[in-house]
Amino acid sequence: MAAIGRAATPAEVKAWDIDVRAHFKGLPPGAGPVAQGQDVWEARCASCHGVFGESNEVFTQLIGGMTKDDIAAGRVASLTATGVPHRTTLMKLSKVSTLWDYIHRAMPWDAPKSLTVNEV
Ligand code: HEC
Known part of the structure; x- marks a missing residue:
């Protein structure tokens, strides 16, 4: 059998190994104040998702439809x-952690992977 391909280099594996799992396994170190998050949101996200994540123009709303009763019950009644x-x-x-992972790899839609860890 002919030898096909080669083992991935450590640098290649590292570039692909960006997943953040439940309970934040794989989360890189970072932090940022809420005010910085608001600036990032308004500059990089609000044009599509609205100032409060409520826009339904480009994609369905990110936020809404949940109540305190849902949180207490552990189930969102309006899902059905x-x-x-x-x-x-x-x-x-x-x-x-799923939200963090998604934003880190996929958003903003027009420039995915352009945010720093702290910006995410
Ligand atoms: C150019 C428009 C655009 C911009 C800017 C944008 N998004 Fe999105 N976003 C989308 C679209 C379109 C989808 C749906 C993508 C898909 O399903 O493939 C989406 C999906 C999402 C989702 C997942 C929704 C779901 O339920 O699956 C999240 C969370 C999100 N965006 C957050 C952000 C954040 C945070 C930013 C800024 C850093 C951002 N987006 C910037 C268009 C945009």
């Missing part, structure tokens, strides 16, 4: 409803 807001991102997530 057919009205607006539809299934928002925060309704679907069981772990905030």
